[in-house]
Structures are given as C-alpha cells and as structure tokens.
Amino acid sequence: MALNKPRDTIERSGVLLSIPVAANAVLFAGALAAVNATGFATPGAVSATLKGAGRVEATIDNTGGADGAKSVTVKRGVFKFKNHGADAITQADLLADCFIVDDETVAKTNGGNTRSKAGKIVEVEATGVWVEFS
Template structure:
C-alpha cells in the first residue's frame, strides 16, 4: 500500500558490507570478491555465474565451514586496481567498457568465450593494473 504519511525509512551504508562466505572459501584481504549463484562470497575465479561485489577488507578462511559460517567485510562503490591478464589484456581503448574476472586479483578484456563473469567498468589503466569500478 502506498504511503499516506511520512516514513522514517531505515538506511544502511552500502560502501562497506558484511557478506556470508561460501563453503570452503578462503578470501584474502585486498582480493576481488564475487558472489556465487547462491549469494555467498567467494574469491574471483573463471566462472560464468559469479557477480562482482568489490574488494575484501580482511582475510577470512571458511575452509571446512558451511555456507555463511563466517562473514567477510567487502568494500564497494570504489575503483580498485587489479592485475591485467596478459594474454587477454585490457587496453586504453577499453576505457569505459566492461572487463571480466579471471581470478581474485586479475581481470581480462573479454568474457573468454562466455566463461568469465563481469568484473565492472574500466575507469583507468596503469602499467601495473586495471582500475575497475
């Protein structure tokens, strides 16, 4: 039903989120974090079913743990510099375009024939990495 009066709508900061970690996942601080198809945090990897989330702010080892047994703080809504995948490198002409997850520290120019998930938009390029937003 639509509002008929003011509402004190709850608010949450979406820049730093605490996310349940997938079974047997080990996430390193500073790594690229994605969500698996079930919505649990996992290190970036070649897989067509991941959703990019951001950068891990801490190391969490859920080895031997069930889905959600541990949580990880993930920073979002920023640009992070990840390694550029040499054999499918992001180049200057890719500025503003989508790049793709290779692993928990690396992105590539293409989806690897539909085997890689989207990492985000390329917002910068340095000799030692790709800035991904």
C-alpha cells in the same frame, strides 16, 4: 500499500558489505571478491555464474565450514587489479565492463562466456586496471 504520509526511511552507505562466505572458501585481504550463484562470497575465479562484489577487507578462512558459517567484509569502490596479459584491457576499453580471471586479475573479454563481469574499467595504467564496483 502506497504512502499517505511521510516515512522515516533509514539509510546506510552501502560501501561496506558483510557477505556470508561459501563453504570451504578462503578470501585473502585485498582480493577481488565475488558472489556465487547461491549468494555466498567466494574469491574471484573463472566462472560464468559469479558477480563481482568488490575488495576483501580482511582475510577470512572458511575451510571446513558450511555456506554462511563465516562472513567477510567487502568494500565497494574503485580498486586496482592486474591486467590479464593474454586478454589485456587497453585505453580504448575505458568505461567498458571487465571480467574476472582470478582474485587479483581482470580481462577484457568474457573468455567465450566463461568469465563473469567484475565491474567497469575507470582507468588503465601500465601496472594495472582500476575497476569500479558499484
């Protein structure tokens, strides 16, 4: 039903997310976090079914645990990750999407539809790529 009077809509920043962790996953602080097809946090990896989530804030070890047995805090924002040498991102790729290779590396292409989108390229340096997760 549509509003017919003012509504007190609460808000939160959306910068920090608490995401349930996938079974048997270990996410290290500073890693590129992803969400798998069933909605659980997992380290970035080559897969066509992940969604780039952001940076892991503290190491979480769910070894032996079921899906959702633990949660991880993931920060959204702009973070620097390694550039994949064989599929390198260049200045010409600024503001294009980049793709997950592993939990610390991004690439220019989806690797023949084998890699999931990480986020947007916002800066390219000799030492890495700044990726925006939003």
